Amino acid sequence: xxxxxxxxxxxxxxxxxxxVERAENLARILDVNEIFARxxxxxxxxxxxxxxxxxxxxxxxxxxxxxxxAVLRFYVTDVDNPGSILNTVRSAHENARxxxxxxxxxxxxxxxxxxxxxxALRPADLAPERxxxxxxxxxxxxxxxxxxxxxxxxxxQGWYFYQIGRYLERADQTTRLLxxxxxxxxxxxxxxxxxxxxxQWNALLRSAAGYHAYRRLHSTNITPARVAGxxxxxxxxxxxxxxxxxxIDAMLRELKSRHALRRGNAAAEELDRLRAVLxxxxxxxxxxxxxxxxxxxxxxxxxxxxxxxxxxxxxxxxALADASEPQ
Amino acid sequence: MADIYHDQKILRDRxxxxxxxxxxxxxxxxxxxxDPPHGTYVHICGTDxxxxxxxxxxxxxxxxxxxxxxxxxIENRNLMQRAFPDLLKGIALRPVENYGLMLAAALAEVAPxxxxxxxxxxxxxxxYNSAYFEHVFLAREMGVPLVEGxxxxxxxxxxxxxxxxxxxxxxxxxRRIDDDFLDPEAFRPDSMLGVPGxxxxxxxxxxxxxxxxxxxxxxxxxxxxxxxRIIRYYLDQEPILSNVETSICREPAALRYTLDHLxxxxxxxVGEAGGYGITIGxxxxxxxxxxxxxxxxxxxxxxxxxxxxxxxxAPTLVxxxxxPRHVDLRxxxxxxxxxxxxxxxxxxxxxREGSLIVNSxxxxxxxxxxxLE
Numbered sequence: 001x002x003x004x005x006x007x008x009x010x011x012x013x014x015x016x017x018x019x020v021e022r023a024e025n026l027a028r029i030l031d032v033n034e035i036f037a038r039x040x041x042x043x044x045x046x047x048x049x050x051x052x053x054x055x056x057x058x059x060x061x062x063x064x065x066x067x068x069x070a071v072l073r074f075y076v077t078d079v080d081n082p083g084s085i086l087n088t089v090r091s092a093h094e095n096a097r098x099x100x101x102x103x104x105x106x107x108x109x110x111x112x113x114x115x116x117x118x119x120a121l122r123p124a125d126l127a128p129e130r131x132x133x134x135x136x137x138x139x140x141x142x143x144x145x146x147x148x149x150x151x152x153x154x155x156x157q158g159w160y161f162y163q164i165g166r167y168l169e170r171a172d173q174t175t176r177l178l179x180x181x182x183x184x185x186x187x188x189x190x191x192x193x194x195x196x197x198x199x200q201w202n203a204l205l206r207s208a209a210g211y212h213a214y215r216r217l218h219s220t221n222i223t224p225a226r227v228a229g230x231x232x233x234x235x236x237x238x239x240x241x242x243x244x245x246x247x248i249d250a251m252l253r254e255l256k257s258r259h260a261l262r263r264g265n266a267a268a269e270e271l272d273r274l275r276a277v278l279x280x281x282x283x284x285x286x287x288x289x290x291x292x293x294x295x296x297x298x299x300x301x302x303x304x305x306x307x308x309x310x311x312x313x314x315x316x317x318x319a320l321a322d323a324s325e326p327q
Numbered sequence: 328m329a330d331i332y333h334d335q336k337i338l339r340d341r342x343x344x345x346x347x348x349x350x351x352x353x354x355x356x357x358x359x360x361x362d363p364p365h366g367t368y369v370h371i372c373g374t375d376x377x378x379x380x381x382x383x384x385x386x387x388x389x390x391x392x393x394x395x396x397x398x399x400x401i402e403n404r405n406l407m408q409r410a411f412p413d414l415l416k417g418i419a420l421r422p423v424e425n426y427g428l429m430l431a432a433a434l435a436e437v438a439p440x441x442x443x444x445x446x447x448x449x450x451x452x453x454x455y456n457s458a459y460f461e462h463v464f465l466a467r468e469m470g471v472p473l474v475e476g477x478x479x480x481x482x483x484x485x486x487x488x489x490x491x492x493x494x495x496x497x498x499x500x501x502r503r504i505d506d507d508f509l510d511p512e513a514f515r516p517d518s519m520l521g522v523p524g525x526x527x528x529x530x531x532x533x534x535x536x537x538x539x540x541x542x543x544x545x546x547x548x549x550x551x552x553x554x555x556r557i558i559r560y561y562l563d564q565e566p567i568l569s570n571v572e573t574s575i576c577r578e579p580a581a582l583r584y585t586l587d588h589l590x591x592x593x594x595x596x597v598g599e600a601g602g603y604g605i606t607i608g609x610x611x612x613x614x615x616x617x618x619x620x621x622x623x624x625x626x627x628x629x630x631x632x633x634x635x636x637x638x639x640x641a642p643t644l645v646x647x648x649x650x651p652r653h654v655d656l657r658x659x660x661x662x663x664x665x666x667x668x669x670x671x672x673x674x675x676x677x678x679r680e681g682s683l684i685v686n687s688x689x690x691x692x693x694x695x696x697x698x699l700e
Contacts, residue, residue, distance in 0.1 A: 004490035006478050097454050100463040101473040157491055261492050313491040 005157040011314035012095040013158045017165035019092035023085050024142035025173040031135035032207040046071035052180040077121050089118045104152035114141040157259050160251045171244035172302050178231050179295040198222050208239045229283030242278040267308035274301045328368040332358045342560045353543025357513050363539050364437040365664050370537035372660045378639035386568045391546040393503050396673040397659050398464040403695040419700035421670035427468025436663030437535045438498045445498035447471045452520045481524025484531035499535045506540050548597040548631050577628035585632040589616050592632040609635050653677045655685050670698040
């Protein structure tokens with residue numbers, strides 16, 4: 001049995017990974033929307049971004065319309081929006097602070113600098129001409145974090161919880177993105193499979209950093225079903241849902257075998273079910289049965305896995321061994 | 328310490344006034360007849376030493392509860408080595424960087440007898456504590472988990488930490504939480520930082536706390552005044568380092584003396600740390616002296632007075648270049664089965680011109696301190 005890991009640390013490292021992944025994804029989506037998501041009249045629609053994050057209620061409580069400026073501020077620097085990049089990075093930073101004894105000094109220093117850069121952002125930094133550079137900086141900071149972690153973080157239990165957090169967040173982000181865009185981009189359900197405005201689909205792929213990979217795979221044409229199939233079921237695309245789920249499954253197996261963790265059976269079962277579903281259905285079958293329903297199912301399973309992990313490892317619910325102990 | 332918590336001979340022989348100890352807020356009846364491994368109570372001790380006008384080294388204060396600052400000793404050295412690599416060339420400087428190993432070894436020595444590879448943890452109040460940096464530093468240097476109260480629980484007189492694999496037994500806790508907050512069951516019931524039952528595990532011999540509970544009686548400023556007499560009583564030796572001459576204001580003659588010479592004395596409240604509540608006569612305004620007089624008369628037992636020691640100075644980088652500033656020195660002694668002293672120490676410096684208050688909480692700085700081979 002390896003060195004024990006504090007349940008609270010496992011929780012923090014899981015969420016540290018999730019928050020950094022979330023910040024990166026949000027920067028990607030905003031970046032792509034800014035550059036590519038123009039309609040045929042040259043206008044930009046920012047409302048989908050709000051809908052994507054289920055933030056309509058909170059957003060419209062403070063804003064009359066989803067203008068580019070308002071949405072960008074809401075998602076980049078708004079301190080009152082818990083989902084803004086600033087607050088997401090703050091949460092990552094807060095977790096890292098707690099994890100100082102566990103993570104490498106280099107991981108901490110980089111996150112600390114990143115957070116301070118985010119805090120120093122002024123409204124002028126959100127001016128349209130500066131946005132591409134800002135999003136590039138944010139994406140790069142998140143990727144730098146990932147790289148430093150890969151190169152310096154000791155591979156004990158913490159590493160596995162970190163990876164699980166990262167892939168869970170990524171799978172969640174991909175399903176949300178697909179769910180929202182897919183239906184938005186289709187004129188009506190009858191049009192599934194018909195050629196539509198390719199630029200919008202390109203934008204969707206770019207949001208998930210999958211444009212070039214998709215092109216290599218399907219160089220001739222772009223269809224909604226193929227894009228959905230690529231984002232959901234491609235075994236080589238690093239942000240596909242199936243790849244993320246496989247990684248999570250492998251990490252959990254490592255934790256249970258190599259680190260002799262006996263708990264986590266509920267999460268393992270959930271993962272088995274999810275893998276089975278993703279491994280047996282073709283994208284045509286999924287679309288026929290209803291993509292939205294399918295994505296809903298995947299999402300609720302991802303949530304269930306997080307809950308199972310919290311109960312089993314993070315001491316979030318009354319765990320069996322110390323249920324009788326005073327909290 | 329062992330005498331106080333066992334037979335109390337020193338009180339019966341009236342070397343120390345019994346009420347001073349037994350009514351002391353840091354005296355813990357819960358420690359009576361408890362035998363810590365190797366009889367060690369103060370595993371980490373920081374002693375503040377000053378040099379007076381005559382060049383004599385004197386003990387200014389003992390810190391026997393949870394002395395802090397050792398991380399600065401090591402970080403100062405690291406910075407010094409980075410900033411001035413040339414300066415250290417050809418100098419046989421004794422290293423301070425192995426403090427973590429030294430501490431971990433001492434803590435392993437005091438683990439309960441039954442455990443072979445003891446599980447040591449550092450208990451911190453958490454990320455909002457002003458010394459959190461040091462807690463992280465020491466946990467990393469020792470390679471032990473940094474835990475908070477909520478990570479631990481007591482069951483069957485053992486303490487466990489909550490891990491991903493379930494409860495995992497803890498043998499030694501280096502705690503950076505005051506006695507009061509350590510165990511809501513034994514001490515302050517409203518403490519959110521502590522672990523209920525930790526004292527029971529300790530009394531059952533299943534857990535070692537470092538430092539032990541109740542050591543506050545040894546670093547009290549009033550008890551300090553008796554320290555030369557205490558040393559003579561137990562060791563039949565003269566102290567190697569003298570005390571600063573101290574008047575205990577609970578004694579009427581000493582109070583009279585203090586009131587008569589207020590303008591030339593330093594008056595300190597006995598129960599405070601961090602340099603708070605101190606009145607330095609020669610530097611105080613008339614109004615400050617009057618306020619001090621009123622406090623003394625209202626509660627004399629709460630105060631001691633000492634002659635104003637002009638602490639020695641060291642060259643210090645300030646805005647206008649290099650200038651003399653007053654310093655003191657805190658070496659660290661670590662005790663498990665035996666005592667080891669870190670060959671270095673925390674030199675604290677009062678950065679404000681003329682100031683004698685070196686505490687970091689009051690704007691003091693620190694300096695790298697060398698011990699040569």
